[in-house]
Amino acid sequence: MSEISVTELSKELRDAIAGLEATEGLTDVGIVIRVGDGVAWVHGLTSAGYSEMLVIESGDQKIEAFALNLMEDEIGAVILGDESAVAAGDKVRLKGTLLEVPVGEALLGRVVNPLGEPLDGGPAIETKNHGLVEREAIGVMGRKGVNEPLMTGIMAIDTMIPIGRGQRELIIGDRQTGKTAIAVDTMINQAKQKTGVVNIYVAIGQKLSKIARLVERLKDEGVMDQTIIVATSPADPASLLYLAPYAATAMGEYFRDNGGHALIIYDDLTKHAVAYRQMSLLLRRPPGREAFPGDVFYLHSRLLERSAKLSDDLGGGSLTALPIIETQAGDISAYVPTNVISITDGQIFLETDLFYQGIRPAISVGLSVSRVGGSAQTKAVKSVSSHLRLSLAQFRELAGFAQFGSDLDDDTRQQIERGQRLTELLKQPQYQPLSVWEQTISVYTVTSGFFDHVKVSAVREAQEALITRLWTDYKDDMRTINKGDKPTDEQLKKIEKVAESVAKGFEN
């Protein structure tokens, strides 16, 4: 019961009476004929629409559900509240609406469930705006090509697998390979670089302890103010896990449709598919491959199509998606992973072997790709990264020969040593995203050979020294590069001068 001020008692009572449903005329009504496993089977309501909201009247309680199975004799409705309160014989009415969630700036900094109810102990979300959970994606003419970078702050990604605003880039790998870490660093970078991009993190069936740690980390990094967390735990009903990504997308679409930019992370869609499989089997839908229902592809395709870059006529806003998929034993050819790979505009593949070799982020450069590519890169990073991928590819080819150090020709040895230094350079600690200028000067220095005589184990230390020196000596130039412009010849000379000086201190 809400707190009531004595002086406002009269107004509250009048408002409550005005808010009561006034039954004017005949309204459709059905009855629950059986209930179990989160599904209520309803007789009647012949005019119910697909995904329409229903209200089950059970004693003094009203429990919401939505119609997912429209069959000739009955409706299968997935219960959104406490199913133990629903009993056979309860009346069911149509709400006349589709499922909506609150959207808007009021959600920033909050942790909510897929129905928009707060989970962080704060006050109820107060907003006049609501967004449809299920909504059609923007058509072709409403879109524009991806042309603005979304900097993750992770050098390996921004240089070789660049992500643009409005793109869908899949993060895929086995458990404990750093998938969520990449997503979190990307969120942190939006705050550090003051990009104005709103973060939305959807935890689908994640442990509550993990969500709590994430919230603490985001608060420590000063990111929480521009982040919305939509959280579901394994203890929540499958219906909430199913709705979570769609509800969060509705929240992201608010910013996109109002000229803003948002980043949405679905962690992870494998659990989402499993929750949908559970619901479908309980709704008696015929199981297909791996017991998934036949529309499991559509489950994710209609979700991810809502992430887009809008045309200038529609405000030019964007919603960028980073869906996460967990594989088993590195099998990216399994059912759900291949589905999502075919939907997204590229993937970042994380390998367990690389992780345990100490290469973190454990990104497999060979298997990762961004289908948007250079259009999503700043000119600064683009100018230095073209050689990077090639150098690493050559290094991978020759890596097996590294043990024969003394029997190799000079060119081969040099390629191997350059590759080792590049690999070392691309290692990056968690929660330390790099800015545009830091990435640009780092990659330029190593690919141009200035660190060829620096010990491999000292490359990162040398990189830090280089960054510190350049920021101290040439701050204005670094600021200019940070805006994204390609470094001028004069700026490159300054970088080279400092790089040579720094390298001398770390030589073999």
Add this chain to the structure above:
Amino acid sequence: MIGRISRRKLADYAAQAIAEKRPFMKQLAAYLVVSNRIKEASLIVRDIEAALTKHGIVIADIAAARELDARLRAEINSFLSKEFADSQIYLRTKLEPDLIGGLRLRVNGQELDNTVRRRLTNLKASKV
């Protein structure tokens, strides 16, 4: 083995038979027994009552806390005649004192519930 016939189809068949004054009850009962669907009997009756509307026969259930007087009955008849033009209206009344006041009308899968009990329930559910 008898294939499963949906409740809706059974109801349509029964409603048509009633409208045409054909016997059907024994057939329907036999089918339900043979197909082990006796438990669905009450649901099928509801469906038949809804299907009869298409044949100009309207069966309305009225529940009230007190006996309905002639004036009220006439008002209800008039309301239903407007909703279901050119139909024969049959009223079934039931006394339910725990409705407290007002009345509840059920017809053709729809309901009009103006009982005091429902308003109190709505008040409680809105958590004032």
